[in-house]
Amino acid sequence: MATVLYQGTAVNPESMDRLEVLEDCTIAVSDGIIRSIIRSGEPVPEEYAGCESVDFEGGIIIPAFSDLHIHASQYVERGVGMDCLLFEWLNRYTFPQESRFENPDYAKVIYSQVIYDLLLHGTMHANLFTTIHYDSCDLFFRMLEESGMYAYASKINMDMNSPDYYVEDTAASLAETECFICEHTGSKLSGRVQPILVPRFAPTCSEPLLRGLGDLAAKYGVGLHTHLVESREEAAWAKELFPQFRSDGEIYEQCGLLQGTGPKIFAHVIFPTEVEKDILERYDAVSVHCPDATTNITAGIMPASRLNDSGLRVAMGTDVGGGHYIGLYRQICRAVQLSKMKEFYEPEYRRLRFANAFYMATAVGGSVFGKVGKLEPGYRFDALVLDGLQDDGYTVSVEECVERFCYIGDDRNIVCRIMNGSIVHPEEVLDRILEL
Ligand code: GUN
Ligand code: FE
Numbered sequence: 001m002a003t004v005l006y007q008g009t010a011v012n013p014e015s016m017d018r019l020e021v022l023e024d025c026t027i028a029v030s031d032g033i034i035r036s037i038i039r040s041g042e043p044v045p046e047e048y049a050g051c052e053s054v055d056f057e058g059g060i061i062i063p064a065f066s067d068l069h070i071h072a073s074q075y076v077e078r079g080v081g082m083d084c085l086l087f088e089w090l091n092r093y094t095f096p097q098e099s100r101f102e103n104p105d106y107a108k109v110i111y112s113q114v115i116y117d118l119l120l121h122g123t124m125h126a127n128l129f130t131t132i133h134y135d136s137c138d139l140f141f142r143m144l145e146e147s148g149m150y151a152y153a154s155k156i157n158m159d160m161n162s163p164d165y166y167v168e169d170t171a172a173s174l175a176e177t178e179c180f181i182c183e184h185t186g187s188k189l190s191g192r193v194q195p196i197l198v199p200r201f202a203p204t205c206s207e208p209l210l211r212g213l214g215d216l217a218a219k220y221g222v223g224l225h226t227h228l229v230e231s232r233e234e235a236a237w238a239k240e241l242f243p244q245f246r247s248d249g250e251i252y253e254q255c256g257l258l259q260g261t262g263p264k265i266f267a268h269v270i271f272p273t274e275v276e277k278d279i280l281e282r283y284d285a286v287s288v289h290c291p292d293a294t295t296n297i298t299a300g301i302m303p304a305s306r307l308n309d310s311g312l313r314v315a316m317g318t319d320v321g322g323g324h325y326i327g328l329y330r331q332i333c334r335a336v337q338l339s340k341m342k343e344f345y346e347p348e349y350r351r352l353r354f355a356n357a358f359y360m361a362t363a364v365g366g367s368v369f370g371k372v373g374k375l376e377p378g379y380r381f382d383a384l385v386l387d388g389l390q391d392d393g394y395t396v397s398v399e400e401c402v403e404r405f406c407y408i409g410d411d412r413n414i415v416c417r418i419m420n421g422s423i424v425h426p427e428e429v430l431d432r433i434l435e436l
Pocket of ligand 2: 069227267322
């Protein structure tokens with residue numbers, strides 16, 4: 001495929017502590033992959049002579065975001081019931097809403113909005129919760145595949161402590177999960193969207209269900225996505241239900257759910273004990289910081305910088321509908337804000353800097369999908385172009401523009417979206433997925 005030269009000022013999350021600003025650079029892209037980045041003043045190599053070029057004229061190019069924890073089925077309940085705590089919110093809003101996905105026609109209405117809005121707000125890679133319903137999840141998987149996004153998505157599992165109208169039989173849950181994995185892997189698919197095991201959380205999953213899922217992890221190598229030590233009440237309840245294990249994390253490990261080669265992704269991780277930290281390290285697991293959600297459900301504040309400092313991987317998620325906003329960029333702002341509150345109340349805690357949180361939402365999150373989330377040669381060119389972030393009479397730096405976008409920007413500041421090396425329009429993707 002021909003090379004395209006994209007020109008603009010790029011901001012690359014180079015490392016946890018450093019945003020690299022590439023003023024007036026040229027990004028050479030072919031087959032969706034960044035081949036080279038030519039810095040301002042450097043000669044454009046001969047091989048690119050005559051290639052199409054696209055000039056973003058003052059736009060700032062950043063990598064697209066990776067949302068590692070979002071409940072697609074809860075999209076339309078975002079911003080509602082936000083004065084509840086976790087269990088009240090699940091029972092009053094979430095379980096009744098998720099039960100409606102028994103009908104795939106209904107699922108299509110919601111899931112199409114989710115994919116459209118993710119792209120609109122610059123998220124091109126996502127790890128998504130759904131519901132227990134096979135047909136709706138199958139449809140969603142096909143919609144994600146058609147969208148061109150990278151994603152992990154499956155049906156979820158829950159066989160106890162759930163309402164009568166929204167609960168699974170253990171054997172059926174396992175059989176359907178195995179079928180889902182088999183039907184959604186293989187050479188006929190792009191490989192961009194992959195199944196993953198999604199037990200809702202330990203309190204709604206019996207030990208036979210978890211052990212059965214562990215067998216599937218061993219048999220098919222699939223990864224794990226669930227909630228971990230998300231609030232004091234949840235951690236205490238899990239311990240009460242599973243007294244034979246030392247903590248929440250050990251339940252998943254001992255039931256075999258971490259045996260797969262796929263990523264192990266844990267949302268929240270607010271109260272990790274030494275047992276959890278050891279498990280996170282041994283399995284190279286990713287903890288997902290969802291600041292809005294843990295505020296809304298009053299779970300607490302994730303010790304993100306502490307986990308980062310001990311070498312653990314921490315990414316970002318919106319956790320919609322526990323979180324209320326789909327733009328992952330706002331979670332970058334919220335992560336910094338909450339870390340300052342934590343530092344205020346616990347002076348020994350070190351707050352996050354903007355560069356840290358931006359790196360978590362792009363490079364760390366992207367790492368579970370392969371080479372995405374950075375603007376470097378060899379990475380898939382999934383990027384956003386930002387504009388409209390300067391005021392008259394006051395100039396901010398390129399890096400500050402990106403920070404300002406995370407604090408006060410929205411989809412109107414994303415003037416172009418490039419996915420897999422080509423400009424993408426969310427409305428066109430929406431038309432295509434509605435055809436399925
Ligand atoms: N824990 C179990 N289920 C959920 C859910 O749907 N959202 C959040 N935030 N936490 C959960
Ligand atoms: Fe969640």
